[in-house]
Amino acid sequence: MGAVQRTRPGYFCFGNGILLKLDLESPPSQHSPKTALRFAYSSLSSSSKFQQSPPMSIFEYNGSAVVAMVGKNCFAIASDRRLGVQLQTIATDFQKIYRVHDKLFIGLSGLATDAQTLYQRLVFRHKLYELREERNMKPETFASLVSALLYEKRFGPYFCQPVIAGLGDENKPFICTMDSIGAKELAKDFVVSGTASESLYGACEAMFKPDMEPEELFETISQALLSSVDRDCLSGWGGHVYVVTPTEVTERILKGRMD
Numbered sequence: 001m002g003a004v005q006r007t008r009p010g011y012f013c014f015g016n017g018i019l020l021k022l023d024l025e026s027p028p029s030q031h032s033p034k035t036a037l038r039f040a041y042s043s044l045s046s047s048s049k050f051q052q053s054p055p056m057s058i059f060e061y062n063g064s065a066v067v068a069m070v071g072k073n074c075f076a077i078a079s080d081r082r083l084g085v086q087l088q089t090i091a092t093d094f095q096k097i098y099r100v101h102d103k104l105f106i107g108l109s110g111l112a113t114d115a116q117t118l119y120q121r122l123v124f125r126h127k128l129y130e131l132r133e134e135r136n137m138k139p140e141t142f143a144s145l146v147s148a149l150l151y152e153k154r155f156g157p158y159f160c161q162p163v164i165a166g167l168g169d170e171n172k173p174f175i176c177t178m179d180s181i182g183a184k185e186l187a188k189d190f191v192v193s194g195t196a197s198e199s200l201y202g203a204c205e206a207m208f209k210p211d212m213e214p215e216e217l218f219e220t221i222s223q224a225l226l227s228s229v230d231r232d233c234l235s236g237w238g239g240h241v242y243v244v245t246p247t248e249v250t251e252r253i254l255k256g257r258m259d
Contacts, residue, residue: 056086058159059180063234064109065196066096067204067225068165068175070189071217074245075173077105077165078225080196080256082237083112092237092258100126101136102249104166105242106146109194110180111159118158121149139166139174143184150182157181161193171246196232203228218243218252226256 063084068077083094097107098119106122108115125145129137137145143164150158157180165175177191178184185191189208192200203224212220222241229236239254 059110059161060195060234061086062110062112063232064096064194065192065200065225065229065232065235066107066109066161066163066194067190067192067200067221067228068107068163068177069204069208069217069221069224070173070175070187072211072213073167073171073173074214074217074243075165075167075175076214076217076221076241076243077107077163078221078239078241078254079107079109080194080225080229080235080237081240081253082235084234087233089237095240097240097242099242099249100142100166103244103246104137104139104142105164105244106142107163107165107193109161109163114158115160118149118160118162122146125149139164139168142166143174143176143178147178147182147184150178150180154181163191163193165244167244167246195234196228199228199231200224214243214245214250218250222252222254226254230257 063080063082065080066078068075077097079096081093081096082089083091094112096109096115097105099105100122106119108119122145126137126142129145146162146164150160150162159180161177161179163175163177165173168174175191176184176186177193189210190204192204194200207220207224209216209220218241222239225239225241229239236256237258238256241252241254243250243252
């Protein structure tokens with residue numbers, strides 16, 4: 001706390017600038033620097049300003065924002081590009097969306113190391129499926145695979161929240177997300193995950209329209225992503241967007257606020 005000095009009757013000033021007023025109704029013998037120091041320590045320790053904040057969730061450790069949205073016979077999936085360690089930015093070009101095949105993509109939010117490990121295991125499983133079946137995996141089948149893989153590790157889970165998007169039979173869009181132990185949540189409009197999920201829900205609810213064409217879908221998902229990560233300090237630094245139609249895959253990099 002530093003040196004203690006009496007400034008005027010009933011007041012003591014500490015070396016770091018804290019000015020403390022004592023109760024003048026108490027006996028003068030208690031108006032001593034030692035009493036003031038003991039009182040100051042007890043006041044600071046009980047003050048909410050100096051109490052330690054609750055620990056950050058492991059899902060928020062690296063920061064992330066992932067969203068998938070459905071259009072007319074197409075879909076878009078987008079993510080931010082920041083990799084951080086809590087509030088410290090480590091990289092600004094981190095990949096969070098992975099291509100399984102030309103009509104199937106997965107976005108992984110959560111702990112970055114677990115996301116990379118999970119993706120490697122999914123690639124291994126998908127290649128085995130291709131060798132055995134001699135065809136690509138359908139989005140619904142892949143979602144069940146991811147769910148089973150996560151539930152298998154439920155007692156020590158991968159700290160990831162996947163977002164799966166693909167084109168199924170007759171090029172019908174399929175999107176879903178799940179929690180870290182594989183509980184699926186299916187949707188017909190959009191799904192979100194990551195630290196910016198709350199603001200993504202609001203932006204997507206406001207901007208989404210059914211049966212959007214690919215270019216309109218790109219504009220909508222891009223505006224929703226950029227406006228959402230501006231409201232979340234753990235994600236941002238631009239965006240990475242894939243728009244997938246039955247005939248082509250369009251990949252674009254978005255520039256956003258660099259702070």
